[in-house]
Amino acid sequence: MRKILLSIFLSAAAIPAMSPTMAGEPIVLREMGSFHIGGRVVEISGKPVKELVLGAGGVPAKIDPNGLYQVEQMYVQYFLPQNRKGKYPLLMWHGGGLTGVTYETTPDGREGWMNMFIRQGWDVYNSDAVERGRSGFAPPDVWNSEPNFLTKANPFERFRIGEGPGSWNADPARMKVIPGNQFPVEGYDNFTKQIVPRWTNTDAAIIAAYTALVDKICPCVLLFHSQAGGFGFTVAQSRPDKIKAIVAVEPAVAGDKAKAGALKNIPTLVVYGDNIPLDSRWPKMRQLGVDYAEAVRSAGGSVDVVNLPEVGIKGNSHMLMMDKNNGQIADLIQKWLTDKGMVE
Amino acid sequence: MRKILLSIFLSAAAIPAMSPTMAGEPIVLREMGSFHIGGRVVEISGKPVKELVLGAGGVPAKIDPNGLYQVEQMYVQYFLPQNRKGKYPLLMWHGGGLTGVTYETTPDGREGWMNMFIRQGWDVYNSDAVERGRSGFAPPDVWNSEPNFLTKANPFERFRIGEGPGSWNADPARMKVIPGNQFPVEGYDNFTKQIVPRWTNTDAAIIAAYTALVDKICPCVLLFHSQAGGFGFTVAQSRPDKIKAIVAVEPAVAGDKAKAGALKNIPTLVVYGDNIPLDSRWPKMRQLGVDYAEAVRSAGGSVDVVNLPEVGIKGNSHMLMMDKNNGQIADLIQKWLTDKGMVE
Numbered sequence: 001m002r003k004i005l006l007s008i009f010l011s012a013a014a015i016p017a018m019s020p021t022m023a024g025e026p027i028v029l030r031e032m033g034s035f036h037i038g039g040r041v042v043e044i045s046g047k048p049v050k051e052l053v054l055g056a057g058g059v060p061a062k063i064d065p066n067g068l069y070q071v072e073q074m075y076v077q078y079f080l081p082q083n084r085k086g087k088y089p090l091l092m093w094h095g096g097g098l099t100g101v102t103y104e105t106t107p108d109g110r111e112g113w114m115n116m117f118i119r120q121g122w123d124v125y126n127s128d129a130v131e132r133g134r135s136g137f138a139p140p141d142v143w144n145s146e147p148n149f150l151t152k153a154n155p156f157e158r159f160r161i162g163e164g165p166g167s168w169n170a171d172p173a174r175m176k177v178i179p180g181n182q183f184p185v186e187g188y189d190n191f192t193k194q195i196v197p198r199w200t201n202t203d204a205a206i207i208a209a210y211t212a213l214v215d216k217i218c219p220c221v222l223l224f225h226s227q228a229g230g231f232g233f234t235v236a237q238s239r240p241d242k243i244k245a246i247v248a249v250e251p252a253v254a255g256d257k258a259k260a261g262a263l264k265n266i267p268t269l270v271v272y273g274d275n276i277p278l279d280s281r282w283p284k285m286r287q288l289g290v291d292y293a294e295a296v297r298s299a300g301g302s303v304d305v306v307n308l309p310e311v312g313i314k315g316n317s318h319m320l321m322m323d324k325n326n327g328q329i330a331d332l333i334q335k336w337l338t339d340k341g342m343v344e
Numbered sequence: 345m346r347k348i349l350l351s352i353f354l355s356a357a358a359i360p361a362m363s364p365t366m367a368g369e370p371i372v373l374r375e376m377g378s379f380h381i382g383g384r385v386v387e388i389s390g391k392p393v394k395e396l397v398l399g400a401g402g403v404p405a406k407i408d409p410n411g412l413y414q415v416e417q418m419y420v421q422y423f424l425p426q427n428r429k430g431k432y433p434l435l436m437w438h439g440g441g442l443t444g445v446t447y448e449t450t451p452d453g454r455e456g457w458m459n460m461f462i463r464q465g466w467d468v469y470n471s472d473a474v475e476r477g478r479s480g481f482a483p484p485d486v487w488n489s490e491p492n493f494l495t496k497a498n499p500f501e502r503f504r505i506g507e508g509p510g511s512w513n514a515d516p517a518r519m520k521v522i523p524g525n526q527f528p529v530e531g532y533d534n535f536t537k538q539i540v541p542r543w544t545n546t547d548a549a550i551i552a553a554y555t556a557l558v559d560k561i562c563p564c565v566l567l568f569h570s571q572a573g574g575f576g577f578t579v580a581q582s583r584p585d586k587i588k589a590i591v592a593v594e595p596a597v598a599g600d601k602a603k604a605g606a607l608k609n610i611p612t613l614v615v616y617g618d619n620i621p622l623d624s625r626w627p628k629m630r631q632l633g634v635d636y637a638e639a640v641r642s643a644g645g646s647v648d649v650v651n652l653p654e655v656g657i658k659g660n661s662h663m664l665m666m667d668k669n670n671g672q673i674a675d676l677i678q679k680w681l682t683d684k685g686m687v688e
Contacts, residue, residue: 026372026373026374026426027372027373027375027376028370028371028372028373029370029371029372029373030370031371032371032459033448033449033455033456033459034445034448034449035449035453035534036445036534036537036538039537041496041514050492052492052544053544058571058574058596058597058629059596059625059628059629059632061502061625063492063494063498064495065493065495066495067495067496067497067498068495068496068497068514069493069495069496070496070533070536070537070539073537075445077448082370099478100478101378101380101419101478104377104378104421105377105378105379109379111377112377115376115377128478133472133477133478133480134443134444134445134472134477134478134538134540136477136537136538136539136540136541137540137541138493139493139541148394148396148407149409149413149482149483150407151408151409151410151411151412151413152385152411152412152413152414153411153412154407154408154411158405170385170412189414190379190380192414193380193383193414193417193480194380194478194480195414195480196478196480196481197480197481197483200396200397227402230402252402252403253402281403281405284403285402285403288403
């Protein structure tokens with residue numbers, strides 16, 4: 001692994017930063033749009049009819065809650081650049097409690113990875129996983145569980161922005177930020193506005209919708225983050241012929257090691273940020289990914305695990321795509337994708 | 345009013361359709377991105393700490409539900425064309441139980457109004473109202489109410505697509521569609537995937553976030569639909585100097601007639617589709633809008649109310665922006681905005 005790290009470090013050091021040079025230029029799209037995919041229809045019965053005024057001053061409407069419901073579909077927005085250079089579409093899958101907004105403008109107002117990869121000529125498909133954002137969520141009778149909500153403090157203390165429990169404070173001057181942190185702390189309030197409620201028993205529905213997306217759009221490259229490690233590796237295991245490369249950004253969950261051999265023909269990059277040993281959970285989560293990578297390699301596959309501080313890129317939080325050096329990490333990924341023959 | 349209708353009819357008939365001629369050309373953007381705006385921080389206390397596995401195979405995390413929460417923010421996505429022709433930004437506000445997806449690709453895969461108005465040179469800001477889509481929703485302790493869910497049948501029967509109650513059927517061959525209807529019924533299943541849960545006591549929060557958006561982005565033109573009639577007219581009443589024109593598309597709710605005079609310097613277009621007399625609620629909802637328009641006129645304002653069938657445009661459902669002739673209606677709106685001096 002040491003040799004791989006070294007070669008990537010040297011390559012990364014040699015290429016110019018992506019975002020500063022391109023951010024001012026127009027984005028030329030041959031097409032942009034959106035669709036929903038997947039989902040199923042469920043029946044709810046035995047409930048009383050309600051009469052509701054749907055908006056103050058409106059005319060009351062009878063709402064019969066009994067009947068068929070559309071649930072578990074997924075929203076996908078796509079941007080297809082005029083000057084396409086990526087050989088395959090690039091699917092971006094966000095992490096837990098978040099939506100596709102993860103890859104849009106950063107919370108402090110800089111360009112995010114979605115724009116950066118569109119500018120590099122990738123057909124980008126950015127989705128909101130089932131249960132979140134523009135995908136909507138199902139009636140309580142369908143999932144039989146409650147959504148969970150995160151406090152403003154929670155991601156600050158779990159995402160290696162602050163120095164663990166108790167590090168967040170409503171007064172920015174009293175926040176205990178990890179020294180040298182790349183997260184744009186001045187945008188942290190905005191980041192908390194991106195957080196959406198999450199359920200904990202919807203994985204199967206989420207995987208079903210992502211699988212439907214892969215069946216529609218791929219062959220493709222998958223780029224996924226955090227919780228979506230579990231979704232991305234699982235979908236790749238079941239659709240290996242459709243996935244041409246994988247970029248796993250701090251996967252918090254890995255695939256099934258017993259099925260890791262399915263990835264043997266899929267070049268895979270796994271990227272981790274900095275300060276992992278400072279956190280109570282991240283060393284174990286990284287180990288899950290490292291072990292899975294080893295299982296893929298044992299089956300004859302090729303996985304490059306890059307710990308950014310080991311290649312000289314310091315201070316990255318869990319939200320690499322929003323960090324101040326997000327362009328530098330996008331460059332590293334773009335270079336790797338180019339090396340793997342994914343760019344025309 | 346008859347004279348106004350006639351002049352618009354003649355103008356509309358004279359201009360070429362917008363979408364068929366432009367849909368194949370590239371979209372050139374000088375910028376695109378997103379942000380969240382508004383909202384407030386609330387405190388929740390006295391709840392037990394939970395331990396949750398946030399995703400199958402993940403590492404358990406302690407979730408303390410007590411603390412400060414970010415709530416009631418709003419998501420806004422913007423697309424700024426290189427060849428800007430609209431004098432002001434165009435803000436698009438969707439209707440109830442929906443998100444900004446309303447204005448994106450139609451459920452049957454054609455270009456929606458968002459693309460059409462970007463192609464016409466408008467800086468478009470498309471939002472998800474508070475509580476919906478990428479804006480997220482608040483913990484149950486904050487709103488003290490439950491979200492409501494719509495069956496697959498409900499919009500079909502309320503939006504003047506089918507012939508009222510009982511007209512929807514899971515078997516397309518047995519659906520009772522209003523003859524000559526412009527809604528793309530083959531995309532109705534996809535349309536139901538766009539529907540998100542709705543609360544009924546969040547109007548104040550929604551209006552606060554829209555007001556924050558207007559304070560950030562405007563002077564501007566507002567284009568709003570259905571439930572957002574209540575939001576759009578209300579915000580215009582409180583920020584009349586910032587709103588340069590209003591396009592109200594089938595507003596289901598009107599403003600406050602006592603405050604209608606605030607709109608006296610804002611040229612306003614109100615558009616209604618077809619088959620309103622067939623519905624049990626729409627005649628009354630249209631009357632609310634017509635009465636409000638009259639109140640604005642009485643105060644010296646200028647409001648053009650266009651009933652599309654009276655100008656020869658037949659068969660439109662409540663979802664005009666998705667109907668098969670959505671380009672024709674976009675053309676009518678664009679022509680009106682041009683007549684009102686909103687285009688450079």
